[in-house]
């Protein structure tokens with residue numbers, strides 16, 4: 001095990017700071033490594049774990065919103081607080097910095113509500129630190145990130161961006177022993193989307209390829225036979241993983257390194273498209289009110305966005321903000337879907353998003369994604385001619401809302417601790433029983449592990465994830481059926 005120390009610009013403990021009160025960050029997981037050694041994980045995983053002795057643990061416990069920074073300094077400042085030799089002062093100078101985010105110094109409590117603004121602000125600051133830039137980062141940033149900066153697949157969905165499908169990639173209690181991919185296949189069957197059999201299925205932005213692997217398990221061999229499963233992705237390392245998992249699962253597969261905003265496929269050549277948690281990665285454009293009201297974009301890209309808004313007759317709200325984000329990429333993607341799908345072809349699009357207002361940025365390490373504005377996207381889908389249906393992800397999958405799952409923040413902290421002791425630990429959605437199975441004796445040494453109901457926004461914000469189902473009219477009339485208790489009830493349409 002190697003724990004290194006990175007120098008930090010410390011907070012100056014001025015008289016003003018000493019007068020503030022100190023609150024410990026809620027939801028903190030502390031690992032008791034030895035009878036007199038505890039570990040805590042700073043929010044920024046570039047920083048080493050913090051090791052504390054009993055005095056250090058007492059300092060942490062004393063940060064309870066009652067004591068001022070001055071009182072804490074007096075009591076703990078000169079004592080060595082851990083095996084690395086740092087004093088209480090050293091810790092007080094750092095723990096409230098956004099990169100550590102272990103506590104908050106202020107006059108007022110950061111609020112009793114754990115979603116309170118101040119904790120969120122800390123998080124936002126550290127996220128801005130990741131991108132190194134404030135404000136809008138440019139239209140080309142997202143595709144450049146996926147093409148150039150994703151050089152390996154290992155750990156990407158654990159540390160850079162965790163997706164819902166990644167959390168549910170293995171059989172889990174929250175899905176009654178099923179997986180995300182299997183559930184998706186099952187619900188597409190419920191909709192009758194495997195009949196007639198899609199000959200060409202394209203999965204866009206499939207990440208590591210778990211959805212394809214798991215969907216294969218849900219279908220019977222004869223149902224899979226004759227389907228060609230193609231992947232379209234910007235990131236080469238991901239395509240390699242997708243092809244490997246698809247082959248392992250028995251799909252006849254192929255891959256294209258391409259941008260989903262411009263498909264390298266012929267018109268009317270695809271039967272079924274799956275696009276899971278990828279729309280927020282597509283080109284955002286930051287437009288000004290003037291550009292939209294005058295119909296004149298400042299650049300060719302802005303002009304394209306303004307033209308779409310005008311052509312679609314988007315229901316814009318009365319008071320346009322002076323600047324706002326428009327999901328140009330997702331609209332281009334829909335237009336491409338309309339072009340490449342055969343008459344009767346279908347697409348399922350799943351992503352987090354909003355129904356009112358304008359998309360906000362979501363800062364992640366190395367890149368920033370943008371919420372999908374679903375009212376606009378659905379409007380565009382209908383304008384293109386699609387029949388569309390729309391539902392929240394938990395409702396679509398029929399998830400049990402009250403399943404209690406380990407807080408994802410705690411899962412990241414546990415992973416860091418496990419990495420330091422050389423124990424494998426995967427970021428997944430764990431119930432308490434599942435966590436015990438994975439961690440065994442280690443679990444009682446992890447203090448502060450806490451669980452949220454699956455539907456609680458504090459868990460993963462699942463309610464923000466929506467499913468958009470699109471059908472291009474004009475296929476041959478086919479028998480449709482509903483399944484009830486294993487029986488199929490056919491109707492002709």
Ligand SMILES: C[S@@+](CC[C@H](N)C(=O)[O-])C[C@H]1O[C@@H](n2cnc3c(N)ncnc32)[C@H](O)[C@@H]1O
Nearest residue numbers: 163165205206207233234235259260276278281
């Ligand atoms: C957030 S990940 C989702 C991965 C996977 N579907 C999942 O659920 O875990 C986004 C995926 O889309 C790919 N991607 C991002 N932008 C893309 C674009 N414009 N065209 C094609 N693929 C894109 C990424 O490389 C990655 O595989």
